Amino acid sequence: MSNTIVLPKIMEIGGGAINKLANILDGLHCKKPCIITDPVMAELGYVDQLNQLLSLSAIDTGLFKDCIAEPTEDSIKTAVLQVRDGGYDCLIALGGGSAIDSAKAIAILAEFGGSMRDYKVPVSVNHAGLPVIAIPTTAGTGSEATRATVITDAETDEKMLCMGPGLIPAAAIVDFELTLSCPPRVTADTGIDALTHAIEAYVSRKANPFSDQQAIAAIKLLAPNLRSAFHEPDNRAAREAMMIGACLAGMAFSNASVALVHGMSRPIGAHFHVPHGLSNAMLLPAVTEFSIPGAQERYADCARLMGVASKEDSNEQANANLLEELQAINSELLVPSLAEFGADKDHYFSIRTLMAEQALASGSPNNNPRIPTIEDMKKIYEAVWV
Numbered sequence: 001m002s003n004t005i006v007l008p009k010i011m012e013i014g015g016g017a018i019n020k021l022a023n024i025l026d027g028l029h030c031k032k033p034c035i036i037t038d039p040v041m042a043e044l045g046y047v048d049q050l051n052q053l054l055s056l057s058a059i060d061t062g063l064f065k066d067c068i069a070e071p072t073e074d075s076i077k078t079a080v081l082q083v084r085d086g087g088y089d090c091l092i093a094l095g096g097g098s099a100i101d102s103a104k105a106i107a108i109l110a111e112f113g114g115s116m117r118d119y120k121v122p123v124s125v126n127h128a129g130l131p132v133i134a135i136p137t138t139a140g141t142g143s144e145a146t147r148a149t150v151i152t153d154a155e156t157d158e159k160m161l162c163m164g165p166g167l168i169p170a171a172a173i174v175d176f177e178l179t180l181s182c183p184p185r186v187t188a189d190t191g192i193d194a195l196t197h198a199i200e201a202y203v204s205r206k207a208n209p210f211s212d213q214q215a216i217a218a219i220k221l222l223a224p225n226l227r228s229a230f231h232e233p234d235n236r237a238a239r240e241a242m243m244i245g246a247c248l249a250g251m252a253f254s255n256a257s258v259a260l261v262h263g264m265s266r267p268i269g270a271h272f273h274v275p276h277g278l279s280n281a282m283l284l285p286a287v288t289e290f291s292i293p294g295a296q297e298r299y300a301d302c303a304r305l306m307g308v309a310s311k312e313d314s315n316e317q318a319n320a321n322l323l324e325e326l327q328a329i330n331s332e333l334l335v336p337s338l339a340e341f342g343a344d345k346d347h348y349f350s351i352r353t354l355m356a357e358q359a360l361a362s363g364s365p366n367n368n369p370r371i372p373t374i375e376d377m378k379k380i381y382e383a384v385w386v
């Protein structure tokens with residue numbers, strides 16, 4: 001059995017990689033980029049930094065700086081018109097996963113038209129829109145290396161998963177120095193998100209020998225450095241390990257798919273405005289406990305890769321250690337429960353069935369080693385309330 005592997009055409013990785021931006025644009029034959037970002041990136045001076053770099057090569061840029069944390073189709077409509085009417089030939093996505101996801105959607109809509117609902121799973125986005133140069137500033141989503149984007153339908157509160165080789169960025173600049181300004185909460189949430197990507201890719205029913213190697217390498221980088229990056233923001237070695245690990249985890253799940261955590265996470269984010277990485281963190285221990293019976297050896301491998309079990313430990317003991325470690329990470333990194341986050345309890349419990357149905361419709365739960373029923377997911381939603 002063969003597997004189709006899709007990756008960015010160009011990847012520049014390492015401290016100072018951002019300085020190669022003009023060369024990358026030249027390699028892609030792009031001359032008129034539009035920067036897609038959010039207000040925080042502009043305030044921190046990153047947009048000015050890009051413009052200064054590009055001015056040395058006489059490259060002028062456009063700017064859309066109104067990306068929001070959980071992008072909706074409404075939030076990108078202005079950008080689609082701006083890009084289409086401005087004659088831009090590529091997009092520079094600067095920021096976390098939300099900015100990169102927004103840019104991917106903008107690139108498709110500006111080139112081909114329609115609405116994001118036209119591109120949601122099970123549709124496969126096979127044709128690339130405008131080239132996207134992804135520059136992540138968090139070590140988390142791995143969106144710079146994935147063939148996926150998630151855009152919310154504000155009318156229905158559905159997080160629409162769109163996938164296909166046409167959504168892979170043309171280039172990725174993975175520069176860990178851009179993460180040094182990340183606050184602890186963002187570091188924690190995006191870091192656990194990356195770890196979730198790696199674990200889910202490894203246990204996914206669509207795992208393959210290529211994705212396994214990326215997932216294994218990612219877990220070995222992320223697990224021992226997550227706490228250090230959280231507690232020591234200026235720890236460059238930890239930041240670099242997290243950035244590379246997140247990118248590898250993105251490669252892994254892009255080519256193996258995520259599973260139940262992500263399926264159940266999207267409705268929580270859509271209905272209660274919980275940041276994506278944080279909702280994944282809330283769910284990871286409970287979903288892992290549910291899923292272990294479907295892939296005991298694979299989850300035990302994860303425990304050993306994370307350094308919380310040895311080769312001599314039985315799979316049963318390794319999996320017990322894994323669950324304990326996932327809970328410990330959440331505790332140390334101050335991951336709140338949904339109740340602590342401030343979600344409305346009555347509303348939450350009243351829409352558990354709807355959220356479970358939306359999770360199932362995304363397709364991700366069917367990649368899980370233990371495929372859940374609607375009732376199974378409702379029980380997990382109950383378990384993560386407190």
